[in-house]
Amino acid sequence: MEFYEETIKSTSIYKGNVTEYIVEDVKLPNGEMSQREIVRHDGAAAVLPFTKAGELILVKQYRKAIDQLSIEIPAGLKDKTDGDGLETAKRELEEETGYNAENWKFITSFYSTPGFTDEFLEIYEATGLYLAENPLSLDEDETVEVVVATYDEAWEFYHKGLLRDSKTVFALFYWKMKKLERELGK
Structure with missing residues (x-):
């Protein structure tokens, strides 16, 4: 099985001084769609x-x-x-x-x-x-x-x-x- 999630869409919902909050729609290895909430940090x-x-x-x-x-x-x-x-x-x-x-x-x-x-x-x-x-x-x-x-x-x-x-x-x-x-x- 391939362990990779393809990003279909990425949306920044908030960018602060320390972090940025991203919601990504991803295609899972099995072909299903899902959503990931990600905190970006420097x-x-x-x-x-x-x-x-x-x-x-x-x-x-x-x-x-x-x-x-x-x-x-x-x-x-x-x-x-x-x-x-x-x-x-x-x-x-x-x-x-x-x-x-x-x-x-x-x-x-x-x-x-x-x-x-x-x-x-x-x-x-x-x-x-x-x-x-x-x-x-x-x-x-x-x-x-x-x-x-x-x-x-x-x-x-x-x-x-x-x-x-x-x-x-x-x-x-x-x-x-x-x-x-x-x-x-x-």
């Missing part, structure tokens, strides 16, 4: 910033989409001025936390929710953190609080339901994997 980058003491820098903010506080790794949207995801990650780390980093490592990238959006997220690890002399300002619509968490504290946030977004849950399991590898001497 992409984003996120950072796992580790202190010299091995703690993780997180940010606490209110997320209206879920109507609750959320504790997350620093992240943000790619700007038109960003050449790549690493530039986005560096900018967002400084804007949201006031930190820069000496060392950067690409970890992974993935589509956040390909069932309805093309948002592509790149994740980096940052070490050798230091406070920026004149850090970049937060976006006008952002209110965040920096949270420095140990491994156990981060997992406690998860179990309390404060840390639930996909990129940060990934970060926790990445951290767990790194910890296990160190313990096993790999």
Whole structure:
């Protein structure tokens, strides 16, 4: 069977600052017609910033989409001025936390929710953190609080339901994997 859906018609129903909402009429592989609701997104980058003491820098903010506080790794949207995801990650780390980093490592990238959006997220690890002399300002619509968490504290946030977004849950399991590898001497 061929796994391809041919777009017959595509209609933009709303274009905002961050996303565009598209409705597409598609022809399914079996010849039937269907409709897809798609959220187009410019992409984003996120950072796992580790202190010299091995703690993780997180940010606490209110997320209206879920109507609750959320504790997350620093992240943000790619700007038109960003050449790549690493530039986005560096900018967002400084804007949201006031930190820069000496060392950067690409970890992974993935589509956040390909069932309805093309948002592509790149994740980096940052070490050798230091406070920026004149850090970049937060976006006008952002209110965040920096949270420095140990491994156990981060997992406690998860179990309390404060840390639930996909990129940060990934970060926790990445951290767990790194910890296990160190313990096993790999």
